Amino acid sequence: MGAEQQMTANGATLMKSEAAEAAEVVRRLVAANGPPLAALGQILRANPPARIVTCARGSSDHAASYGKYLIETLIGIPVASAAPSVASVFAAPVAPGSALCIAISQSGRSPDLLATVKAHQESGAYVVAFVNDETSPLAELADSCIGLKAGPERSVAATKSYIASLVAFVALVSQWAQDDALQAALTALPEQLEQACALDWTAAVDMLRDASNLFVIGRGYSFGIAQEAALKFKETCGLHAEAFSAAEVRHGPMAIVGAGFPVLAFATSDAAGDSVREAAAEFAGREAHMCLADARGGGNGNLPALPGHPAIEPILMVQSFYHMANALSLARGHDPDRPLYLKKVTETR
Incomplete structure (x- = not known):
């Protein structure tokens, strides 16, 4: 058995070790981007955009879902996700106007991402890039570049770069809104991420080891984390998972949730979390196999979760999730670092 295979057999995969770097990544991101984020916040307060568009794919698009809720709840400007094929396939023009385009990418x-960003920029949009490779074409194209500072990520499964993308949104919005509570939560986040790494989510591994399908539920700030978890189940565990908001799951999908059907739910401590807790209680009443991470605590969840600012709680949950997903992948006989048919950078057109 080779060295890398032995390392995987022992559970010390690249996915696990890179996910564990998230706290240090956040420290670097915040320290390196303080002045540009402050300047960007001032620009956006002085010239609020009429519309905001995010541009991303995969895990980065799930970070954009999180950013959408953060911006809409704390700034109040609607956020839409761009469909890259509009620019790259249809070559359709973008209507001019006051706009902010936020592009999120590891590479x-x-x-198609670059084509979309160029189309919005040419229509007058101010482009902000959250990007890990600061020598990339996206970084050069952007009006403002926020380096994610995640460093090399060798595992195909993105972990620390995803968390960095979430934190970039927190850092941007806290400056833009001049939100002292969110800024304080950001300062405390690295230490909390280290604590989240140590939480025991073995109950989810035991419950999902032999599963074939499951739902992942979130709402509000935790919905983008539910989307990311569903993707990681597919790519690292060979497990079909679908993400739903706790509201949307009631519009049909919940009809197939019965005895033995597995569900993973992320409940924040705010009102959106109440909706997740209600759905989890209903599913548990049907004897579904529930795995609930509940930041409010009180014995409702069987997966430990750290309390904090409601916008920060999902970041802590996904940190705990990544370590569980790594263990589940190995338990199901997979290599989380090298999923079948996937590669690190996907250059879609």
Whole structure:
């Protein structure tokens, strides 16, 4: 058995070790981007955009879902997700106007993402890039570049770069809104991420080891984390998972949730979390196999979760989730670092 295979057999995968770097990544991101984020917040307060568009794919698009809720709840400007094929396939023009385009990418090199960003920029949008490769074409194209500072990520499964993307949104919005509570939560986040790494989510591994399908539920700030978890189940565990908001799951999908059907739910401590707790209680009443991470605590969840600012709680949950997903992947006989048919950078057109 080779060295890398032995390392995987022992559970010390690249996915696990890179996810564990998240706290240090956050420290670097905040320290390196303080002045540009402060300047960006001032620009956006002085010239609020009429519309905001995010541009991303995969895990980065799930970070954009999180950013949408953060911006809409704390700034009040609607946020839409761009469909890259509009620019790259249809070559359709973008209507001019006051706009902010936020592009999120680990590599900053996907042709369709770059085409979309250029189309919005040419229509007058101010472009902000959250990108890990600061030498990439996306970084060069952006009006303002926020480096994610995640460092090399060798595992195909993105972990620390995803968490960095979430934190970039927190850092941007806290400056833009001049939100002292969110800024304080951001300062405390690295230490909390270290604590989240140590939480025991073995109950989810035991419950999902032999599963074939499951739902992942979130709402509000935790919905983008539910989307990310569903993706990681598919790519690292060979497990079909679908993400739903706790509201949307009631519009049909919940009809198939019965005895033995597995559900993972992320409940924040705010009102959106109440909706997740209600859905989890209903599913548990049907004897579904429930795995609930509940930041409010009180014995409702069987997966430990750290309390904090409601916008920060999902970041802590996904940190705990990544370690569980790594263990589940190995328990199901997979290699989380090298999923079948996937590669690190996907250059879609």
